[in-house]
Amino acid sequence: MRFFFRLFVLFVLALALVWVFRGPILERLGLVTGASARQTDGQPSDLDLSVEKIAQELRATGRVVRRKVAAAGRQLEESTRDARTTARLKARFALDPELKTREIDVHTEDGRVTLNGLVDSHEELARAIRMAVEEDDVLEVTSTLQVSASGAIAESPATATPVS
Numbered sequence: 278m279r280f281f282f283r284l285f286v287l288f289v290l291a292l293a294l295v296w297v298f299r300g301p302i303l304e305r306l307g308l309v310t311g312a313s314a315r316q317t318d319g320q321p322s323d324l325d326l327s328v329e330k331i332a333q334e335l336r337a338t339g340r341v342v343r344r345k346v347a348a349a350g351r352q353l354e355e356s357t358r359d360a361r362t363t364a365r366l367k368a369r370f371a372l373d374p375e376l377k378t379r380e381i382d383v384h385t386e387d388g389r390v391t392l393n394g395l396v397d398s399h400e401e402l403a404r405a406i407r408m409a410v411e412e413d414d415v416l417e418v419t420s421t422l423q424v425s426a427s428g429a430i431a432e433s434p435a436t437a438t439p440v441s
Contacts, residue, residue, distance in 0.1 A: 388416035
């Protein structure tokens with residue numbers, strides 16, 4: 278039974294590789310000419326602008342859509358950048374020995390990070406802001422972090438009372 282399962286997995290893997298590299302394979306076999314498989318600048322063609330394909334797609338779906346792969350990739354990368362920045366910051370806060378027990382809410386929009394929550398000291402507040410500013414995709418950090426009352430009292434210098 279294991280033998281057949283491994284054979285099946287090997288077969289599926291071989292089919293996937295052939296599917297991925299079908300253009301160069303067909304070109305090497307002479308079934309597709311280099312001019313039709315490549316654009317004039319030497320880059321692979323990601324748009325099929327042939328009249329037959331456009332007419333066929335219009336008949337089948339009622340619309341024709343062509344998108345450059347590079348533009349779609351950039352758009353996807355930009356749309357997930359804020360979520361990745363938020364996730365990285367939350368992970369850094371969770372791994373930090375001083376900040377891991379604090380509940381710091383992180384929100385990122387267009388590279389602008391907002392920190393909300395409660396910390397125990399001004400050092401922790403500065404540490405959280407510093408960690409956020411150090412991230413690559415962060416343009417601005419706005420902190421509404423609050424220092425807890427017990428932490429603020431402990432940090433304030435004690436006023437000396439005169440002894441008579």
